[in-house]
Every structure is written in C-alpha cells, then in structure tokens.
Amino acid sequence: MKKRKIVLSFIISFILVNNSFANDMKSLxxxxxxxxxxxxxIQDVPVSLTVFDEFAIEDRNIKSVKDIAQYTPNFTIFNPGDWGTVAPSIRGLYSDVAMTSSTVSMYIDGVPTQSTMGYDAVLEDIERIEVLKGPQGTLYGKNAEAGAINIITKKPNNETKGKIGLExxxxxxxxxTFNASGAIIKDKFYVGVSGKLYEKDGYMTNKYLNTDHNNRKSKYGKVNLRYTPTDNLDISFISSKHKRDDGALSVNKATAQNLKEVxxxxxxxxKLESTAHSLKIDYNFGxxxxxSVTAYKxxxxxxxxDYDYSTxxxxxxxxxxxxxxxxxEVKLNSQTDTLTWLAGIYADKSESKGGTTVDSIYPSMRARGNQNTTEDSSLGLFSHANYKINDKLSILGGLRYDIDEKSLTDKxxxxxxxxxxxxxxxxxxxx
Structure with a gap:
C-alpha cells in the first residue's frame, strides 16, 4: 500500500511539472x-541557426564578432598574432587568413564582408545577431560555403533613449561606449548614434628599444538615419567608421625563453581602418x-x-x-498562409590592391616583395519559396545562378x- 502511494505521488508530481512547463512554453x-x-x-526556418537578441547580446557582453564565437557551437574565429585580420570557421571549414577570402559571409545592415580583412567588427547598438550554419549559397551566393552571419542594428524610433558604458x-x-537615439520629427525622421573608445596595454616589451610592444587602441563611430514619409515606406542610411591600432604581432621566436620580451x-x-555605408529602402504594398540595399565598404x-626578432x-x-x-541587392517577397516566396538580384564589384614589401640586408630576401591588384565582378539571380502542405509539413526550395569574373594583375x-x-x-x- 505504501509503495502504491509513493508511485501515485510521483505520477501526480510528474503531471503537474509537465503542465507547468507546457504553460511556460506557451508564454514564450x-x-x-x-x-x-x-x-x-524562427520555428519556421529549416536552417541550423543560433540567434542572439538584444538582451542576450547584453547579458553575454558581446562587443565584437570574436565574442559571438564564444557562445555559438561549431563557430570559431582564428586570429593569428591577435591582429585585425581573422579567419572565421563554421563546422571546421575555413579559408586561411592569408588568402583574404572568407568561407563565412557576414552582413552588417546589408553591408557584405566577404574578406578576412575587417571581419572582426565592433558591435554597438545591435538588435539581433543570426549565425546560419552550413552552406548558404542559394540565398547568399559566394563566400557562404560554411555559413553566413546577419547583424542588424536597432532602428531608431519615437522613443528617446541612450546608454553610456564604462569598462x-x-x-x-x-x-x-555610448549610444543614443530618438525622433527629430515625430513619426517621420529619426536618428541614432553610437561609439566606442578602447585601449589596453600589451603584455610584451621591446627590450632593445625599451618600449611597449603590443599595446591596443581603437575608435569606432556609427550614425543611423531613418526616414518614414508614409506607413508603407521605410528608408535607412547607416554609416560607420572603425580605426584600430593593434600594435605589434603577439608572437615571439619559437626558441624564446621569455615570451613577454623581444x-x-x-x-x-x-593599423586597420574600415568604413561602411548602407542605404536600405523597404516599400510595402499589400x-x-x-x-533595396546599396552598400559600400x-x-x-x-x-x-620585424620577423627576424633581432637587432x-x-x-x-x-x-x-x-x-x-x-x-x-533588390528583392521582392510575399507571404500568405500557405506560400512564402522571394526573388531577387545581387551585383557587386570589388577591388583589392597592394601587397607586401620585404626589406633586408640580403638581396635575395628583398626579392620576395610583391604588389598585386585583384578585381572581381559578380551577378547573382536567386529565388526561394516555402509551401505549407498541411499544418505539420512544408516543403522549401531555392535556386540561384551566379556569374563571377576575376582578374589578377601582378606588377x-x-x-x-x-x-x-x-x-x-x-x-x-x-x-
């Protein structure tokens, strides 16, 4: 009899706990x-996806792309020497940092970052971060073999608000850090600004010159202008600039006994300087x-x-x-109870110029210098549709066609x- 009471009590407790959990789930x-x-x-998106809203971003103190990787499974940032150029990796797939081309496309307010240069961006006044894992070429095109990252800035509105941070x-x-936003003309024109100043002493010293070796400094600013002349039209222009000085490469000779001295x-x-501008226009009719997103970076x-680490x-x-x-990029989409579809066109043009010059007392070493110019033009047509067969089953399909032209000039x-x-x-x- 006693055993039956124990079992009955356990069953009742189990039912109550599950009902409570179910009620909590309904309130999410x-x-x-x-x-x-x-x-x-997010429940309707059949993609392996990690999302951070503004509360998760603040709770985890996410201030840069490197911080995102700390809280995202299967996402890693390789940063050799602790410099601004990094190599992102999702599920072990990445491109060497020296290749400059990334396997994980990143979009900050529609501005694409497809190079390892300038990838470790400052994140201030961010509404949401989305990390998509696995190939995303159908919608995102090139440089999305391993995944893609979407980062969206908060939209300024009629509410006047601001924040100051000290660390x-x-x-x-x-x-x-600081950010502030509000309306210049109520219900029509809004503005948001944010910025960050950062500095930190390095842990290495140059004994020969008696100077600090790898101090860090950076400055960042962003302006967000939003115009809503009608209920159907939303226009945003976002401009940002980031200047960082990362000092010296944080490595030493493999045979060194003291890893804090050179x-x-x-x-x-x-020194890395990044400038980005984006103009986004959204028009809703029925x-x-x-x-439309026009972007420049x-x-x-x-x-x-000094790679010889000597005098x-x-x-x-x-x-x-x-x-x-x-x-x-221009895209048109529509959503009904049973069918969601999207079609668009993407075009870009990029240029990379410069290179490496080696100075040495040995003539054969100086000959290793190079100066290259790389030009890239691409055009992509893409479509995407999701059809709901019934309440439990839906089918999703997409198709993209890309044309990419590249040229390399070796001076x-x-x-x-x-x-x-x-x-x-x-x-x-x-x-």
Whole structure:
C-alpha cells in the first residue's frame, strides 16, 4: 500500500511539472529572424541557426564578432598574432587568413564582408545577431560555403533613449561606449548614434628599444538615419567608421625563453581602418514587399613586422593593402498562409590592391616583395519559396545562378590573369 502511494505521488508530481512547463512554453515570445532574407518566425526556418537578441547580446557582453564565437557551437574565429585580420570557421571549414577570402559571409545592415580583412567588427547598438550554419549559397551566393552571419542594428524610433558604458580591467584596459537615439520629427525622421573608445596595454616589451610592444587602441563611430514619409515606406542610411591600432604581432621566436620580451631593432605596428555605408529602402504594398540595399565598404590594412626578432635587419615586412566593395541587392517577397516566396538580384564589384614589401640586408630576401591588384565582378539571380502542405509539413526550395569574373594583375612579373565562373546552386528541404 505504501509503495502504491509513493508511485501515485510521483505520477501526480510528474503531471503537474509537465503542465507547468507546457504553460511556460506557451508564454514564450515569438522570435522573428531574417535568415532567409525575409521576416519569419524562427520555428519556421529549416536552417541550423543560433540567434542572439538584444538582451542576450547584453547579458553575454558581446562587443565584437570574436565574442559571438564564444557562445555559438561549431563557430570559431582564428586570429593569428591577435591582429585585425581573422579567419572565421563554421563546422571546421575555413579559408586561411592569408588568402583574404572568407568561407563565412557576414552582413552588417546589408553591408557584405566577404574578406578576412575587417571581419572582426565592433558591435554597438545591435538588435539581433543570426549565425546560419552550413552552406548558404542559394540565398547568399559566394563566400557562404560554411555559413553566413546577419547583424542588424536597432532602428531608431519615437522613443528617446541612450546608454553610456564604462569598462576597466587589467593591463590598464579602458573602454568607453555610448549610444543614443530618438525622433527629430515625430513619426517621420529619426536618428541614432553610437561609439566606442578602447585601449589596453600589451603584455610584451621591446627590450632593445625599451618600449611597449603590443599595446591596443581603437575608435569606432556609427550614425543611423531613418526616414518614414508614409506607413508603407521605410528608408535607412547607416554609416560607420572603425580605426584600430593593434600594435605589434603577439608572437615571439619559437626558441624564446621569455615570451613577454623581444629585441627588435624597429617597432612593429598593425593599423586597420574600415568604413561602411548602407542605404536600405523597404516599400510595402499589400501582401508584397520590395526591398533595396546599396552598400559600400572599404578596408585599409597597414602593418609592419620585424620577423627576424633581432637587432639585425634580415627580414622586415611591410604590408599595405586596400580593399573596396560596392554592392546592390533588390528583392521582392510575399507571404500568405500557405506560400512564402522571394526573388531577387545581387551585383557587386570589388577591388583589392597592394601587397607586401620585404626589406633586408640580403638581396635575395628583398626579392620576395610583391604588389598585386585583384578585381572581381559578380551577378547573382536567386529565388526561394516555402509551401505549407498541411499544418505539420512544408516543403522549401531555392535556386540561384551566379556569374563571377576575376582578374589578377601582378606588377612584379607584369602579368595579368582573367577568369570567369558560373554556377547554379539549388536547395531542397522539408520541414
């Protein structure tokens, strides 16, 4: 009898706990994402997806792309030497940082980052971060073999608000952040601004020059202008600039006994300047939505390293590379109870110029310098549809056609190479 009472009590407790859990589940808010280039409930997106809303971003103190990787399974950031150029990896697939081309496309307010240069961006006043895992070529095209990252800035509105942040830490670390937004003309014109100042002493010293070796400094600012002349039209212009000085490469000779000291005859430096602009226009008419994103991004990477780690000028390397990208995307989408579809066109043009110059007392070492110019033009046509067969089953399909033209000019050998590619990327999924 006693055993029956125990079993009965356990069953009743189990039922009560499950009912309570079910009630809590029903009260969860709907999470809206734009992983498939349109607003959808995250539960309806058949993609391996990690999402951070503004509360998760603040709770986890996510301030850069490197911070995202710490809280995202199967996502890693390789940062050799702790400099601004990084190599993102999802599920173990990545491109070497020296190749500059990334396997994980990142879009900040529609501005594409497809290079390892300027990838470790500052994240301030962010509404949502979406990390898509697995090939995303059908919707995102090139440089999305491993995945894609969407980062969306908060939209300023009629509410006037602001925030100031102060952060202090070891090695004389200091970080100052701020953001503010509100309406200039109620219900029509809004503005948002944000910024960050950061500095930190390095942990290495140059004993030969008696100077600090790898101090860090950075400045960041962003302006967000939004105009809503009618209920159906939403226009946003976002402009940002990031200047960072990462000091010297945080490595030493493999045989060094003291990893906090070097004896270089010159001071190393690594300076990266990134500028980004995006103009987004959304127009809604009935059940259709027309969207246009015009984006421009420029990265200038200037760095000098004494790779011989000695007082002899045997291998001094100066890298000076500038990368520019101009892109345009236009898409039309519609959503009904049974069918969701999207069609669009994407075009971009990019140029990378510069290279590495090696200075040395040995003539054979100086000959390793190079100066290249790479130009890339691409055009992509894409479509995507999700048909709901019944309450439990839906089928999703997509198709993309890309044309990519590349040219490489090698000034050292006075040669030019031209290549063109075309590819069809299909997708089929059941949910």
């Amino acid at each position: 808010d709907t999470v809206t994402v734009t992983a498939q280039k349109m607003e959808e409930n 202090f830490g070891s090695d004389n670390k200091k970080a100052y 004896n270089n005859d010159v001071s190393d430096f690594a 059940q259709y939505n027309l969207s 420029k990265d200038h990477d200037l760095r000098f390293a 002899v000028k045997s291998y001094h390397s100066l890298m000076d590379v500038t990368y520019e990208n101009l892109s345009q 050292k050998t006075n040669t030019k190479l031209d290549m063109s590619y075309s590819e069809i990327s299909p997708k089929l999924a059941f949910n």
